[in-house]
Amino acid sequence: MASTTAPSRNGPAGRQDTPPPPARPSGPSAWRSRLHRWDTKGTPYALVAPFFLVFAAFGLFPLLYTGWLSFHRVSLYNVDRAEWVGLRNYTDLFTGQVSHYFWNALLNTFTLGVLSTVPQLLMALGLAHLLNYRLRARGFLRTALLAPYATSVAAATLVFALIFSPEGGMANWFLGLFGAGPVHWEAGRWSSQFAISVIVTWRWTGYNALIYLAAMQAVPRELYEAAALDGASRWQQFLHVTVPALKPTILFTVIVSTIGATQLFGEPYLFGGQSGHQGGTDHQYETLGILMYDQGFHSSMLGRASAVAWIMFGLLLLIGLVNALITRRLRASQ
Template sequence: MTRALPTPPTPERRQLWRSRLYRWDSKGTPYAFVAPFFVVFAAFGLFPLLYTGWLSLHQVSLYHVNQARWVGLGNYRDLFTGAPSRFFWNALRNTVTLGALSTVPQLAMAIGLAHLLNYRLRARGFLRTALLAPYATSVAAATLAFALIFSPEGGMANWFIHLFGFGRVDWEAGRWSSQFAIATIVTWRWTGYNALIYLAAMQAVPGELYEAAAIDGASRLRQFWHVTVPALRPTILFTVVISTIGATQLFGEPFLFGGQSGHQGGADNQYETLGVLMYDQGFHNSMLGRASAVAWTMFALLLLLGLVNALIARRLRRSQ
């Protein structure tokens, strides 16, 4: 018995199949290109976010994750009004003060450095590259180096202030001294990065504005205040937002600054931030639910700050 051979496809069927493949390729290829991002984001961004939200509504031990007990908003009530509330409000206050101590000088010096580098100086390329060296340094290396600088025994900071007749300072023990030291680390790491952002924005300012100001007799200082700064408003707002977010999430510097003495956040929690409090609740106290509540509180705080900055940006655009 002979088997019938398959009928070869007709040119019309081949053309129809090719047109379908072309449509599938044109529609599916863009999704295939962006799919890796969404897969990675879902695995390492969205899932942890939702999971910590679920944990914040449960009482969960680090060593018994499968034995979660529903408490609703109990973890949040404990943070705001319960026994741990003093640690939370202390960490929130430290986060705000550390953010102010590091963000304001950081951005002010960044604008000044960018203004200097905007002129035709010698070795401008080297100077611009050198500005990124602190940013390229790891948090651990920078913090441990500055911990030695601010060491109460033989530290360079105490040696320097001794030249002006001041006594020895235990930088880690005091609230303001420790926060000043940590703010110095943050300022050192991020000033150059922000300076390059400001420099790029300054180079986009039309030169005709400076020529017109010079013809009107404006000095370089007046040109800076009346031409450069108004042109940098969107960039300044952007750096303020980024610096505020970074200050709210500050963890590495306060965590490692007291590492040599064994006190993450300070012996009296004098420089414990929200990030350090979250770590302490989760890994030292084995309370993952309360640590997740701290994380979601930080997330809500960042959303609030972003909304405030968006309103300020809208008002600035209307005033221009």
């Protein structure tokens, strides 16, 4: 009986036949296919390109240009002529002819940062804790907290300069109610820095309070109920439930406030603007920002001003590094 077999798929030499490659589309279909590939690959880059173009023009280029200027002696009135001086601008700041002003500005920046940041964050935490409870007119109070933040630096500083005016100022009038003599707020180191820290604290306390309030509302209510069942008072709940839950948020506000204090310029500059002494007659509240402005526009030393700017940039990088290390420690401990 003859047997039938299926036809072989191999060629005469035992080679397996392969199907021919698909033909490439031609005409309008080929153009649409190519356009689709370009759209898929290029659209993401086109969407993010405006940010990088703006950053390169207004962020990266000024950063690199000031870095280049910091190694040159450049006059404000003759920018085209730059003389290479290496690290002389930095050595002038650290150990040279303007070292006294630099270290004084660095110290003032630190003390103003402490005087404004610590009370600001403590008051913001307390206000957020009060607003976290059911109070009447909570919406109005939350809106009122943002009013100082929405006020311009110039308007707030000029008003507080009148409040701390040595002649007829409300601060001296209030001290007079208790028998204290008038204080020349701008003349003393600590009195002037206290006045400036009041301005900074007034502007930023409400902003930080709303950040804390948003974080507090994310804390589960079950934790407070369990603490209340254990007999914990509201103060104990705040210390042992609220504060541990807000550690990442507190760290964020501390870092942001420290960065803002490092760049402090508007408040101390305008506080002494009425008397014509930006930074004080004896540089008693001159910050790094004012020193940079003074070296660049008053002394016309753009290279030295750029060196101050890069030192401030290095301080901000150091603050960011400390932030990263502390955040990693917090995550590891949880």
